[in-house]
Amino acid sequence: MDGLDTLKAKYLTAVAGAADETALEEVRLAALGKKGEVSALMAGLGKMDPDARKAAGAALNVVKDEIDAALRARKAGLADAALDERLRTEWLDVTLPGRPRRMGTIHPVSQVMEELTAIFADMGFAVAEGPQVETDWYNFDALNIPPEHPARQEHDTFFMHRADGDERPPHVLRTHTSPVQIRALMDKGAPIRVIAPGRVYRMDMDQTHTPMFHQIEGLAIDRNISMANLKWVIEEFAKAFFEVPSVEVRFRASHFPFTEPSAEIDFRCSWEGGQLRLGEGDSWLEAGGCGMVHPKVLRAAGVDPDHFQGFAFGLGIDRLAMLKYGIPDLRAFFESDLRWLRHYGFAALDMPNLPGGLSR
Ligand code: PHE
Secondary structure, three states, X not given: OHXXXXXXXHHXXXXXXOOOXXXXXXXXXXXXXXXXXXXXXXXXXXXXXXXXXXXXXXXXHXXXXXXXXXXXXXXXXXXHHHHXXXXXXXXXXXXXOOOOOOOOXXXXXXXXXXXXXXXXXXXXXXXXXXXXXXXXXXXXXXXXXXXXXXXXHHOOOOEOOOOOOOOOOOOEEOOOOOHHHHHHHHHHOOOEEEEEEEEEEOOOOEOOEOOEEEEEEEEEEEOOOOHHHHHHHHHHHHHHHHOOOXXXXXXXXXXXXXXXXXXXXXXXXXXXXXXXXXXXXXXXXXXXXXXXXXXXXXXXXXXXXXXXXXXXXXXXXXXXXXHHHOOOOHHHHHXXXXXXXXXXXXXXXXXXXXXXXXXX
16 A cells, blocks of 8 residues: 555655646556556556455545546646646737738729729719620610610620521620610619729730720719719819819710710820820820710610600720820720739729829
8 A cells, every 4th residue: 555655646746746737648648548557557567366356446446536536637727838838928909000011902993993883982973783795685686776786886795696597686785884874773763873894805006006905984864963063073073083273164066876965085194295184285195975865765675755855975994094194005905914003003092082082
């Protein structure tokens, strides 16, 4: 029995003195491991006679359980201490200012789209969307461009291939954002005030044309909207977008099948030493088309032209971006050259808004 007490005391001392979990594991192996001291005594029980074995076995089991309990308690204590130590040393001051890391840049077209959305939202326009693959009904017919109309040829349309034998008219890549006028009206009805920025496609390629480019459509339909409202909206837009106190807007008579009357939108500007200045000078800059929505278009979209009327406009977003940010070649927009993007790009997470300034 004395031997067992000594054994127990030895291991309880060793457990208490184990400085970390590795040292503690060594103690456990020395006592309770397969080749440990307690295990050896257990194995020795077999050689005893039955009575002695019973008494010695019971006593040995008590010692074994006590050592085991001490090991477990110490282990939990060491784990807590280790955690406390980590919590003490591995801390992070979340109130420190962040270290800015540049996460790519915003493409000028995306930037301008955000700017346009902010400007028109301020005037009460919601954003509408439509598909880039359109039916020819939305892209043409509903906009008063019937099948044999010459405007269909002018648009240099990309047609989508149909399976052999399919007699229906092919889908097209939308040639303008105007089909969104129809979709928005059919969806929401009148009165309505929406813009629709997005991609459009025409077969064309030179310094100022790419097969894919961006437009923004505007549409305002109500009971008493006139051309004067249209002109005001365009002027307000131009001042806000170019961040100048005034822009002179000229409406030049034009023709679109879906508006009547129709006008081309020009902004007064000057080119001094190759530098474009808006709002002054003797030059005019073409920005897009507009007009009063044709009664046939309203009717096609399920709106009664005897009660509702309004205006629509379409502006080229890429051109607006080139002008505002002095980008000379349109094709560079779509070449994905990282050096170009870093030069003209805008900081990520820097959302344009009117009070904070559109382009910082
Ligand atoms: N959809 C015309 C174009 O792409 C622009 C436009 C839109 C004209 C709305 C008038 C009204 O050229």
